[in-house]
Amino acid sequence: MSIVTVRNLTKTYPAFKLDSVSFSLREGRIAGFIGRNGAGKTTSIKSMLNLVRPDSGEIIYFDMPLKDNEAQIKSRIGYSTGTVNWYPRKKIRDIVNVEKRFFPDTWDEGSFRKYMTMFSLDEDKTPLELSEGMKVKCNLMLALSHRAELLMLDEPTSGLDPFSRDELLEVFTELKRQGVAVFFSTHIISDLEKCADDIIYISGGRIAAAMPIADFRVKHSREGENLEDTFLRLEKEARHA
Amino acid sequence: MRNILYKEMKLSASVLSWLFIAFGLMFFIPNYPVLCGVFFVTLGIFQSFQNARETNDIVFSALLPVAKRDVVKGKYLFCCFIEMCGFLVMTAASVIRMTLLKDSPVYLGNTLMAANPFALGMALLIFGLFNLIFAGGFFKTAYKFAKPFVTYIIVCFAVIGVAESLHFFPGLEKLNAVGTDEHALQLSLLAAGAVLYVLLTLLSCRRSCARFEKIDL
Structure with missing residues (x-):
């Protein structure tokens, strides 16, 4: 489907x-x-x-x-971007408490706790207190917690x-x-x-x-090329075309 | 819509929006242009829009499981909620002035606008103009608010000036009725203010929804 x-x-x-x-x-x-x-x-x-x-x-x-x-x-669907900073001075707990109201049937508290632990996130911290990498994880946690x-x-x-x-x-x-x-x-x-x-x-x-991806390799990759080499070559070819 | 209003209150509202509702109590001040209290209530709402822009609230809201236009409706609901809280405070102050404090010497010598149903009708008109000019102007871009706010300030104080002056004109003294005098006229003017408030807000909200659909966030 x-x-x-x-x-x-x-x-x-x-x-x-x-x-x-x-x-x-x-x-x-x-x-x-x-x-x-x-x-x-x-x-x-x-x-x-x-x-x-x-x-x-x-x-x-x-x-x-x-x-x-x-x-x-x-x-x-769940969406996450690593670059945007929502409500930098609000606690993650408060943001989550609002977000989960929008998913009354699908919010999965078990998944939420799992990803909070997996990503070592603290609910009492604010996005402002997080590093860029931790902000990405925080956004991911929100996207993953409602059975998307x-x-x-x-x-x-x-x-x-x-x-x-x-x-x-x-x-x-x-x-x-x-x-x-x-x-x-x-x-x-x-x-x-x-x-x-x-x-x-x-x-x-x-x-x-x-x-x-297997078809892509067959169609576009030359012998001895890894995927990165293939993309670099294709981009250069596109630029010079 | 209840959830989006909850989101407005918990995440994007500035604490000043709540505190400035208390400016409705300016309806108690004698010899003072009481409608300035209406402006201060809307100034509190403006702080929430500023807060929303700084915290990427609009994009966060547009990613929630709601239709894009519901983001706009949420903002208007929040405006209306704060405005109605301010209006309730103003109404309470007016009712106390018109009944318990009707004969108070402080108010008997009041040369400016009395706190009465006409003043409340004008308050609703100003709230409606805020929704039309400021909120409507903000949703042309969903981030620029200086021009709509300055325009609103000019219109707001022009309306306050006109409202304050009207009762000095011959034949319009009844607009400044004290107590429950001229209650039929006064209540009609309040009703007219309410109708204008609803019309201006609905018109602005519909236009903002249509504009916001076309904005790239």
Whole structure:
């Protein structure tokens, strides 16, 4: 079953165009959304969350268009970004107490406690008192605590130490076993190699590839190249084209 | 909508929004333009908008499982809640002035606007203008609030000036009725203020919802 389908998503800015972005993600799959800075990853994700209004295109979750079912869809997905700082002077406890009221049927106190412990988070601390890496973990904890069927994570591993990154990738694999789909953007190629099933590669606002990672290697990698080498070569070729 | 109002109160409201409700008690001050209390209540609400912008509240709210337009409705609900709290304080002060303190020498020599139903109607009109000009202006961008607030201040004090002056004009003395005198006229003016408040707020909220849908966060 397709968890999310994006069709012909287009958004034009004065200096950048997201051009007919299309891809889909099935349940229980981990998809890595990869591309260099400014390629259109965040704009795509923001459009998929209705934070950015696309000029045209269609976004369908669980067979429902986002446009008419926004609240229902958002209750079934978890989102996290590593870069934004919510309510820096409020205690994590207070933020969580508000957030969980929006998930009356799906908030999972057990998962919440599990991730609080796993990420060594203290409820009495404020986001201002957290390091950048701990803020990422705090956002992840919120996204993971309400039995989301799809996790959308914008650069979740940026700012994390190698141990925490490894731990997080294990969490993704565990969630996949439970049937949860994970869609995460990254520019750390090794993260993709460790856990992703599918690769969605965006370059200059266009989807350059959207396929299982094994197929991507067969189609694009040259002999002796690892995935990082392949991406670097493809980006250079795209720049000189 | 109850949850989004709860979120407004717990996470994005400034403590000044709550404290400035007490400025409704300015309706007790004799020989003072009592409608300034209305401005201070709205100044408290402005602090919450400022707080919301600084803490990324709008994006946090838009990511909650609510429709994007519900973020706007939550802000308007919060405005209305604080405004109604301020209005209740002003109403209580006015009722006490009109009954228990009706014959108090402090108020008998009051040359400025009396605290009466007309003043309360004007208070509602100013609250409605705050919702129309400031809240409506804020949601054109969801982050710029200086211009809408300055515009609101100018309009607010112009309305206060007009309201304070009206009873000096011949034939309009009844607007400054003390006690329960002229109660039919006074209550009609209060009702008119209430109708304008509802209309201005609904108009502004609908327009803001439509604008916010188009904003890229």
